[in-house]
Amino acid sequence: MGEASATGPDTADPRPDGADPRPGTEGTRRVPADAGPGTVDAGDGVIVTRALTKRYRGGQLAVDGLDLIVPAGSVFGFLGPNGSGKTTTIRMLMGLIEPTSGTAHVLGRPMPRSARAVLPRVGALIEGPALYGFLSGRDNLLRYDAADPTADPRTRRARVAAALDRVGLTAAAGKKAKAYSLGMKQRLGLAAALLRPRRLLVLDEPTNGLDPQGMREIRALVRELASDGTTVFLSSHLLDEIEQVCTHAAVMARGRLVTQGAVTDLAAGARGRLVVTTPDTGDAARVLKEQGVADVVVAEDRVTGEAPERDLAEVNAALVTAGVRVRGFGVERASLEDAFVALTGEGFDVAG
Structure with missing residues (x-):
């Protein structure tokens, strides 16, 4: 599975999702009257799962009863050894695979049933980007954006240029993607996820293949996005990465959630x-x-x-x-x- 960067209309209200617009209610949240069945209060979290489970053919239990809450505005680290169920969980959250049982809500809406409404407000990079090797980095992004029928073609080139600059690929924009290193491909995938403003950014091992300088740059970008109000859900097996950029974290082991909470609280729970x-x-x-x-x-x-x-x-x-x-x-x-x-x-x- 390649990149799952969503495209489509960004109909987000400038207020936080579900924020009550009435005077005196700033900071409170409500479920819109037309939100549809299965909608949950966005105040519970940007991502909320209840007993989310995925069992593959042959009986392999990849995710086992996951109860997860990702607070709005957080940089949320999703941790665990390779094979612990992180990527399977993300694929369920993005509607790429159906759960065996349990529920998942993203931006207050049930997934995968509400994928059409949710994904235009989510940027995602899952298991590496899917690229056309014979096209340049710039042309790959132009192709991604053109596939979105609601994207404004008048601003396309400017938005592509801004996204390339944001991930440090301006100098390599005209180079064919097949000649990109793994780290450069990761950057291009991030650029695709950033072509439009997003309420939620989901990144699966975003620094995979990057050198130390590239890792620092991506971490700085994550901090910048969070300061702009984007919730970032970051899957990684690099504890140093999580400790440097995340405000909250959860840890998976053998398909089960071991713990979740503020990063400072998790660290404080262990003896020095x-x-x-x-x-x-x-x-x-x-x-x-x-x-x-x-x-x-x-x-x-x-x-x-x-x-x-x-x-x-x-x-x-x-x-x-x-x-x-x-x-x-x-x-x-x-x-x-x-x-x-x-x-x-x-x-x-x-x-x-």
């Missing part, structure tokens, strides 16, 4: 690492183990371990009493890696 700086690492490691510190690791002049529940002043005093020359003592804040590995028992790719 006790760090002791000393030239006497062997003695320090021994004392820490005696004091109940688990997972003790020695690296050069640092000894680290899982921070114990007991008073750390007592641990420090035990080190000094044992003759350990303590040059530094403290607790490092837990990272998303610490939190997610503790929750899932699986490792994540933290490069990036």
